[in-house]
Amino acid sequence: MKFRQPTDQELWFLPLGGSGEIGMNLNLFGHDDCWLMVDCGITFERQASGENQIEMPDPDGAQEALRSLVGIVATHAHEDHIGALPHLYKRFPKPIYTTAFTAGVIRQKFQGDALTPELQVVDSYSSRQIGPFKVTWLPITHSTPETHALLIETKAGSILHTADWKIDPAPVIGPPFESSRFRAQNLPPISALVVDSTNALKTGHSKSEYSIRAGLKKAIAAATGRVIIGCFASNIARLQSIGQACVETDRHLALAGRSLVKMSGIAKSVGYLKTDFPEIPLSHLGYLPGENALLIATGSQGERGSALWRLARDQHPDLALNSTDLVILSAKTIPGNDAEVAALVRGFQAQGAVVLSAETNDVLDLHASGHPNKDELSALYDIVQPNLVIPVHGEPQHLAENAKIAKAAGVASTLTGRNGDLFVCSNPALIKRQWVKTGRLVYSQPDRSLIKQL
Ligand SMILES: [Zn+2]
Ligand SMILES: [Zn+2]
Numbered sequence: 312m313k314f315r316q317p318t319d320q321e322l323w324f325l326p327l328g329g330s331g332e333i334g335m336n337l338n339l340f341g342h343d344d345c346w347l348m349v350d351c352g353i354t355f356e357r358q359a360s361g362e363n364q365i366e367m368p369d370p371d372g373a374q375e376a377l378r379s380l381v382g383i384v385a386t387h388a389h390e391d392h393i394g395a396l397p398h399l400y401k402r403f404p405k406p407i408y409t410t411a412f413t414a415g416v417i418r419q420k421f422q423g424d425a426l427t428p429e430l431q432v433v434d435s436y437s438s439r440q441i442g443p444f445k446v447t448w449l450p451i452t453h454s455t456p457e458t459h460a461l462l463i464e465t466k467a468g469s470i471l472h473t474a475d476w477k478i479d480p481a482p483v484i485g486p487p488f489e490s491s492r493f494r495a496q497n498l499p500p501i502s503a504l505v506v507d508s509t510n511a512l513k514t515g516h517s518k519s520e521y522s523i524r525a526g527l528k529k530a531i532a533a534a535t536g537r538v539i540i541g542c543f544a545s546n547i548a549r550l551q552s553i554g555q556a557c558v559e560t561d562r563h564l565a566l567a568g569r570s571l572v573k574m575s576g577i578a579k580s581v582g583y584l585k586t587d588f589p590e591i592p593l594s595h596l597g598y599l600p601g602e603n604a605l606l607i608a609t610g611s612q613g614e615r616g617s618a619l620w621r622l623a624r625d626q627h628p629d630l631a632l633n634s635t636d637l638v639i640l641s642a643k644t645i646p647g648n649d650a651e652v653a654a655l656v657r658g659f660q661a662q663g664a665v666v667l668s669a670e671t672n673d674v675l676d677l678h679a680s681g682h683p684n685k686d687e688l689s690a691l692y693d694i695v696q697p698n699l700v701i702p703v704h705g706e707p708q709h710l711a712e713n714a715k716i717a718k719a720a721g722v723a724s725t726l727t728g729r730n731g732d733l734f735v736c737s738n739p740a741l742i743k744r745q746w747v748k749t750g751r752l753v754y755s756q757p758d759r760s761l762i763k764q765l
Contacts (some may be wrong), residue, residue, distance in 0.1 A: 314375045316343040319443070322467040322502055324582070324734040325376065326632035327749050328352065328368030330703045331710070331729030333509060334391045335751075337368040338447065338472070338703070339376055342465040343443040346376045347655040348403070349461060349472060350385040353394030353754075357647050360613060364589030365754035369763060371403060372731065372748035377403045381442030382431075385409040386474035387458035388471035388545055388727060396428065397421055398761060406431045408439055410457040415577035416545075435459065435486075452479035452488045453521075453543040454681025456583060460493070467737045468502030471695060475704065477680065478687045481521030483548035484583060495696040503726075503736040504697035508713035509682035516686045518679035526656035526676025527641065529558045530667055533556050535634025536601035538562070539602050539664075541611035541619050542642050542678075544570035547578045547640060550573030550607065551582050557605050563589045567629070568609025569620035593629050601635055611642035613651025623658025641677045685716055692720035700725045701764040 317323045322342050329336030334354030337466045340347045355363040370377055371597065382405050385393050392415065396561045400407075406429040407417060421428055433439055435457070438447040453475045461472045471493070478488045491497060510517065531538050531553075535625040542549050557564045566572055576681075577586050596604050610617025621627040632638075638659045644652045652670070659666050669678030683691070700712035700722045707729070714725035726734050726742050733746035751764040 316344045316375075316379065319343040320467050320737060322465050322470065322736045324470065324503065324505065324701060324736055325373065325747065326703060326730050326732070327370055327373055327747075328730055329391070330732070331707055333705060333709075335367050335394070335395065336392050336704060337370070339373060340444065340463055340470060340504070341376060344466055345379050345381045345442040345444070347381055347441060347444045347446070347463065348405075350386055350392040350474075351383060351395045351399060352389070352391040353398075354391060361651075363614070365394075366751045366764065367398060367754070368730070369750040369752045370399060371449055376747075380405050381409045381444070383443075384446060384461060385413050385417060386461065386472075387415040387453060388455050389475065392475070393417055393420070393524050397424060398752070401426050407439065408433055408446065409500070410435060411581040412457040412460065412577065412583070413546075415581055416574070419573060419577060421683055449492050450489070451476040452482045452485070453477060454543070454548075454679070456484050456547050456578070462498065464499060470503050470505060470670070470736060471498065471500045471501050471697070472505040473507050473691070475509070475681060477516070477517045477683045478520050478690060481519050483520045483524055483552055485548075490694050493691065493694045495694070498695070501695060501697045503699045503701050503734070503740070504692075504695055505701045505703055506688070506691070506713060506717075507682055508702040508709040510680055510684050511579070511688060511702070511705060511709045511713040511716060513684040514686075515684050517682065517684050518676060520548045520552070520679055522676045523549065523679045524555065527552055527639070528559060530637070530675060530677065531562070532560050532603065534602075536633070536635040536637065538605045538637050538639065539619075539622065539632070540605065540607050540639045540641050541609070542607065543611065544568065544574040544609055547574065547583050550575060551580070551584055551588065552589075552682040553605070553607060554584065557589050558587050562603050562605045563591045563596070563599060564605040564607060565591055565593040566607050567593055567627070571607060571609050597630055606630065610655070611640055611652075612645055612648040613655045619655055623655045625662060632659060632662040632664045636662075636664040638664050638666045639677060640666070640668040640670065642669060643678055643680065688713060688716045689720045692717055692722055698723045699736065701734055702727055
């Protein structure tokens, strides 16, 4: 199909990554000869060797749109939303708009690179005119701080892009989910609601981060020796909850793993983890009595070389486990990592440690997902009352189920497609299938180049 630019009467959505798959989100919105990028992420593909390969959307098929790009918005600091920026930014070096925490994470990713991105730091609830797009940042609850839904207003209509979200009344860090902000009567007419579908197959409502705070506190308080917790480094609320539990149970904590040190440093630089986070250097932890010591470690997916991986093999330079230690895996096992996580657990148990895993002990409230289950999706459709829902951030079965939930909630139409499809959101709403060619680029570690995946 011949590429043409959107007119001032048209509002388009063109996903290059993240629609029809989970990971590497890259979304484009088109209006009045201009395009706006929302997120630019990577995905990790497990190789037969056990190594994770970094892959990202190949933007070449949308070159003509990218030539008229007016800016990039990063909704939050997860790798599947910002991880490709250091790799792809030189192809479309436009200002990146985001809030302080996410900006800190992006800035760190570019450290040592010749090209420094232009970062425009915005506040929650503020609006920016980016070319013909007026973008408003609406805080939404997720599993990393400062995740924002985006209201994108144009002369041809408005899109509400949820980003990754859940309905959390007590997220520990940041404001709770504020339904009034998303209520139809408080928004302009919405031409399309673009919605995260990750957990559309799960019934009920996701757990609140606050219930995990209570669950972790209970498990830590019951431990008689040292506690080792594996969790995702970007979940700053989880780190804060663990810090609070340490204060309440007379423990000090140390961090093991580069990503934890980086993420907690960025969090502190923008005002998080300032109190109730009794951190000491990792090298000091071994000198404390076990009942006063807690370690937060990276590697909850069993990643080779990570802190938990070394501990499980009794190869960590600073610590060795013993039979009074309690290991808590405060994370879900990402599909495909089951064998690695099972090997971790076996390694801990072989050293006599007791292991509590969120994966196998759901009732203990040791982990909460950052994505909406069925009830939250229905609730959002009741709140926003959109005429059109476009499910994204999911594999085909997640997108189809999310569309079904939207229909059941009374949404008049849904458009379900995949990367490369053009979603026309202005009247009449329709899809032009495979409007641009999409694919993947593979990051080649040895020479830091990108190779087209065949
Ligand atoms: Zn996310
Ligand atoms: Zn995501």
